[in-house]
Amino acid sequence: MSEPVGEAAADPVTAAGSARLAAWTEVELGVAGRVLDVVRAPAGVLAAAGEDVDPAAPESVQLAADLVATMRVSPGCVGLAANQVGVGVRMFCVDVSQHPKTRTHHGTFVLCNAEVVAASRKERAREGCMSVPDLTGDVKRAGRLTVRGLLPGTGEEVTVATDAFEARCLQHEIDHTDGLLFLDRVAGAHAIHARQTYL
Template structure:
């Protein structure tokens, strides 16, 4: 996966507007896509471009730009909590096929910009999905922060926000702003 780059998509990504809760698309399960469809390839490039211009963003899913489909991008490489990572990648029709070792951690989201919350997620996952453009099916074995990011984006594609996973109101916090 580290060798993959968005340049392989062969199209220029456009920066899209990010949808905010309570938009209905964020609670709509996404449909499967044909990863070789030119519209899906363009969406993949657009997701990466939008993620790149969004400070602190480590992943973005199609529902967050208004499309109820199962496509997302992830890049945790620059985040201070990252230990291991696979660089930038986009997956279509992804699913968790193995998971273990649940840990609680703080999450935020561009679609819920004013809140963060404590969410329990697997700290080790294997995710299977298809690469946009070629349709090649790959498996990504991720740990720690990257595993959390993958599960967060897969949840978006299933119509779930991190707020749907918090233990209760006591586990939701106003987002801190650091100057």
């Protein structure tokens, strides 16, 4: 997900869950990430649901590091899914910590085989995407979200509860792993806009 894109949740993250995500970052720092090319629509890999991935496999750890490295050098990018770099598996990275619309955040993290386990408080907001660089769209998504996934490297299951912009970003990236773009979520042509700036 890329930038343009209530009420804050009361400490929606457990300290243990946040610490486990931070611990994964230390693993990530031990693997040299490669900057990969970002695939653009209408590439077929973006429209296909990804396969579940073995988070402990060395290639999964490498892919996780590659996603983070690619996200970090891509202007305005706050999340990137594996199929956006041409790999059809259920993995994505997120980091909304520097975004002005962020309330709750967990820094940089990667999840494998993630799924939404609870969602509430629908809100409409503008979204963009590295794979659809010329357009943005108004998308209605949950403002409070709980997601369960596996950490690359350890394979540990974590549950992430969040809100606001991070919740939106997680839903955007999970959609990617299901073969959906934000354009598949807009209410109609009136909700699609030409991107004015790409930061």
